[in-house]
Structure formats: C-alpha cells, structure tokens
Amino acid sequence: MYKIHCMNPIAQVGLQNLSSQKEEGHSYEITADVEAAEGILVRSASMHETELPKGLLAVARAGAGVNNIPLDKCAEHGVVVFNTPGANANGVKELVIAGMLLAARDVVGGIEWVKAAKDDADISKSAEKAKKNFAGTEIKGKKLGVIGLGAIGVKVANAAVALDMEVYGYDPYLSVNAAWSLSRAVHHVTNVEDIYAECDYITIHVPLMDSTKGMINAEAIGKMKDGVILLNFARDLLANEADVLAGLQSGKVARYVSDFPNPTTAGQKGCIVIPHLGASTGESEDNCAVMAVEEIMDYLENGNIRNSVNYPSCDMGVCSKAGRVAIFHKNIANMITKFAAEFGEKGINISDMTNKSRGEVAYTMLDVEEVPTEETIRALENIKGVFRVRIVKG
Template sequence: MPETFRIQTLNAISPLGLNRLDRERFDLGTEFTDPRAILLRSADLHSYDVPHSLYAVARAGAGTNNIPVEKLASLGIPVFNTPGANANAVKELVIAGLLLAARNLYHAADYTKDLVAEQQLSGKDLDKQVEAGKKQFAGFELPGRTLGVIGLGAIGVLVANAAQAMGMKVLGYDPAITIERAWQLSPSVEQVTSVEELFARSDFITLHVPLIEATQGLVSAERIASMPAGSVVLNFARGGVVDEEAVLAALDSGQLHAYVNDFPTEVGAVHPKVITLPHLGASTSEAEDNCAVMAVDQLSDFLLHGNIRNSVNFPEVAMARSPNTTRLGIFNENKPNMIGQITTVLAEAGLNVTEFTNKARGDYAYTLVDVEGEVADELKEQILAIDGVIRARKIEG
C-alpha cells in the first residue's frame, strides 16, 4: 500500500494551498514527531532537531533565512521556496514606497493628524492651519527621475517595468539574470554592468536580492556618497543588505532624502527621514494564497514522484514517470563516478533502467531513475553503501 505522508505545519498556511492535498495520501498536523515534510512560513528551524523521517521542507515564501539550508542539503533534504508567488504584492509596496518618499506622504499624514488632535482644530481654523504647514512637505514627481533596480528576478522585473511605465528612467543590474526574466523585462530598461555605475546614476535605489555574504551591506557609505544628493533608498529585500548606520548618517547630512524599508530597527524606526513598515512585503491575501499553492504543489510532486522544482539547495530535476516501473530518488555528493556506481548496483540486481536523469548543483547531486523489475528491500542499503550517497528512497506514486 502506498505511503501516507505526514506533513507538519509550523505556521498558518492558506487553506487554498492545503486543500490541494489528497487526504488519502497526506496527513496534516502541528505536533508530529516523525514528519515526512515540514510546511512553514516564518518559523525558525535553525535550532530544530531534524528527525530521520524528514524528507523535505517547503517554505510558502521566497526567503529561506529561517531555514538551515546547507545543513539540510548535507542530509539529503531539499528545501523548497516559492519565487515569484508574492512578486506582485512586493512590487505594489515598492511603487507605494516611491510615492511615499517623493511626495513626503508618510510624514505629511502624521503632521495633519497630530496638528488636528493637539490643537483640536475644526472648520476654517483647521483648513487655515493645515494650509499654513503644507509647504514643508512639498515633494517632487517621478517621471524623468532614475530608478536603479538591483536584482532582476520576479520582483525586480515587475518593479522595473512598472516604474518605466510611470515615466521613470530605469537602470537594472543583475549579472545572473535568467533568460525567462530577460524576456519579461521591458526593452526600455537599461542594464548596467556594475553596482557602482547604478548607484552613481540613480535618484532611487531599490533592492531585490537575497541576504547572502556577497550582498551583506551592499548599500554602503561609499556607494551612497556616489549618488546624486537628495536620493532615496528603498529596501524590501532584507535588512542586512543595507548598512543602516551609513544610511542614517547620509539622511542626517542631506545626501539621502529618505530611506523606505520593511525592516524596523530600534534606531531607524524613530528617525524623522525613515519610512519603516512592519514587514508588509507579502502581506496580502492573494500573495499568501499564491505562496501556499505553489509550496504545496512542489512538496506534493516531490513526495509522490520525486521531482524537484524550486529547491534552494538541490538542482531542478523532473521526469515523467514510465508506466509499470518503480522509481528511485537518490541524493549524493557531486563527485566522479557516482552515476556509474549507481547503475552498476541496479544492473547487478537485474533491474532494467527505462529512464534516468542526474543533475548537480554545487556540492550535491540528485538522481531519478525508473526501473523495470522487482525492487528488493536490500537494494536501498546497497545504494546507500556507495561512498558519497547521502540518501535514497523508493518512490511509490
């Protein structure tokens, strides 16, 4: 009888996603001690004691800083995310951030509210007092201004295209842009070849990159100094990609007009030129639904068929199932002769291979193979005995 997979949910996940699971094949719960998979959003797994039963982790969102990705890779456990599922929600927030900064809307709204409340104004007095103070919030318009977009993935491309449609000149930087994203990018967006050029030419900078060693402190004092005076930095990526101390100093000196971000800090949240939001990036019902659906579908496809799509620690491997065969999924270190050793074990077991695919990513690789013939229980142990094999399972779809 095919296995029923226990999926442990560590956060509230949209029912639109959970309802896609066949309840004859999947059990959902929050207290499993031996789950086959974990489905989460923001729960921190860094101190999690990984059970041997665990096959996969899926995050209903793009960032995976809350997950020990490399540790799980070493155990043969793929981590899935949902790139692009929340892209429109973040794009809308970035566009809102551009307008908030350019027109000083955030502080103008606070001023009006505080003025009316403190002086208990009404009628003509209210109109007169508000009109008298509005000059301090005079802003500027976006058409003709230059927006620099760092990171041209799903979100960055949407932001670039939307800003260009609003009349802005848009520069983009992403040395690893995919063919798919390049096709989606408006031809009016100019792609530059260095971060330094982008900073020097941009009135606004918006960041759409993961927080990794290479992007830590990407917005630095030196790069801010190269921007035109009165520029704006928008950060809806991760807090650590910006050197906040450098940004606050630039705000104080007038080099920067505003800093708009989604990552409150004790100092930044109270600075008069900072517009800080409570991590609203993907906080729309549509984005939560989209992320849940995408995460559940990827997790289900892996558990039932062994296919890997949108994993952050293993290569993309997907293969149509051959009829009347048994499928094996094998995680291994990326080193020479792994394929030869695996196929030798299968041949010695008298199994005919009908389909086979192997792909590598960094230090690890993943193999899917469909075989004809009876797969004995001891075959798994023979495969695991190969030096470099991390994990193997028989996949009963």
C-alpha cells in the first residue's frame, strides 16, 4: 500500500483515482502523517523547511510553478518532483485576455466611479458626462508580443489571433508539440528585442530562473514602444517592478497588469494587480489534481517519469518481467557498466533497460528476469554516485 500525504487541499476528482485503483490490484491510502508518506501532493505550501520523510519517493505539484519545493535536495535523495504543465493553461489564458481588455479599456476605473456615485439619483445622466474619463482603445489590430511559447503562451497567442490581433511569439526553446499547436498566423521571431520594438502589448510566459529573473527591466523597457502595456501572469520576479513603476511614471509604460500582489505594485497608479487568480478556476484545479495523481501513480507503480522538474523523462511502460529496478544516480561515466556487472555477478539477466540524464543527475531502469535480492540492492546502493535504488515491480 502506498501512503499519500496532501499538504494542501487537492480536488476530489483527482484523489478518487487513488481509491479506484484498489480494484486493479493497487492500494493507496491518504495519510495525515507526512513522515509516513511515500508520495506528497502539494499546491502552494512551502516545503523548503520540511524535513523529507525517509520513505518519500515522489512529490507532485498540482500546478506549474515549483518555487515552493527544494528541487536539488529532492534530487539528491532520489525523490522525483513532478508538476502539471498545461493543466491550468486555459484558465490562465482567459485571465491574460481579460487583463489585456482591462488595460485597454478603463473598466476598473469606470466600475469604481459607479460605486462612488451610487447615491446619485441622476446617475445615468452623470455617467454620460463621466464616461469620457474612462475611454480606451480596442485590441483588434494591435500588436501583441508573447515571450515564452509553452502551454500557456501558445494558448494566449492563438486566442489573440482569434481576436484579430497581430501576434509575435518568441521562444528559443520552442518544443515540437508547441510548434504544432501554434497558429500559423503568429510571427515567430528569433530575437526578443523585435518584440520590444514592435509590440503594443507584451505578455511574458517563461519559467523563473536565474537567466530570466528581472528580464523586464529598465534596459528592456527602454527598447519598447511608448505607451506599451505589460502583462505578467507568470512570476512577479520576472520583472524588475521598480523599473516598471519608473516606466509608468515617465509614461513609457501605459499599464502594468500583474497576477502577483506585493507591496511594490499594490495600489500604484497604472498598475492593475489581480490576487493570483490565474489558475483559480474549478476546472484548472480539477485538471491539475487529475494530472498530478496520474503522474505520481505511474511513477510509484511502474517507475515511469513524465513532467518531472528534477529528473529526466523516462517511460518503459508496464513491467512484464519478474522485476524492475529503478536507480537514481549522478550523471557520470561508467555507471551503466557497474550496474550490469552487479547483475552479471549474481547471474541475473537484464531483458530491457533505459538510461536518461538531466544535468548532473541520471535515472536508469532495468527490467530483470529474476527479482533482485536485498544483497544485490545493497551492492547497487554502495556504488559511488548512486543516490537511491528501488524495486518497482517484483
């Protein structure tokens, strides 16, 4: 029986897949005791101060961002961390479109005026005079630059095309799947500065890394069109928001729309700050929960890894042999040779295997025709550079 701990509330539509597996020969238990957990499901709870349980095998984040999880620490302990890219993409896409409309038309200002004038008996007549203060522009025909063409960026680009915007997309690491999904009407540019120079609206959809932190800064803003509208529904730290405020004050930036409230931008003139609602839809939460549960189940039962952020993708399907051994190790030379030697010494035949690497770590799965003994497992664990060994099937 695998024990799963939920660090945040997880949608029942996902959790019910765990209980349904009892009928198929697998067994799961939701436990309140994190120390007993072999799998953890998490949304926003921070795990950086959490001591990793000794038996923990996997963490699945029901969402895309993993800033709340100690990835390197997990990797060194052979704990696979999953996320759910694309599961909340439609919810975020719709809010980005709403953000563009809110920035183009001062709907928020108009609503606030109506609230303030609620006691005016002749409010309809007053509104006709006041509405000129909230006039805006249409987004049709405007140029939108999408920085980052992942699951969300592609959906935003395609939706903007459908709204008759001229769309430019930038992503030096564009995946094959994203390329197939992207509308042919999107102009794919190879230099982000082309987006800065050409676009009326710029929306950013890249992961937060050392290389992307603060990429929207004074230098980048200086290359943009006067009156540019910036949208940030990815991570607030992607923008140097002090520089953005300076751009707003000078008039270089017309609006800054962010889904990340903080003391820098909250209540500032020209800032439309939303309380992190991007993925806050029932549909997104359900999709993320289902995807996270499916990932953690496939890993626990078969050793397969997909959508991990700290280990490589690796899929050998369902094991049909006597046993499957999963080995987490450093990405260094001769490791496979050493593994094979241990099995050969014990007279155990390897019928199938795969090895994948990601940066400094690697993952090897071997299907064997005889279930390895504890002695064999200990021998593998004692190989220098090995983090963890587990029997997935046997």
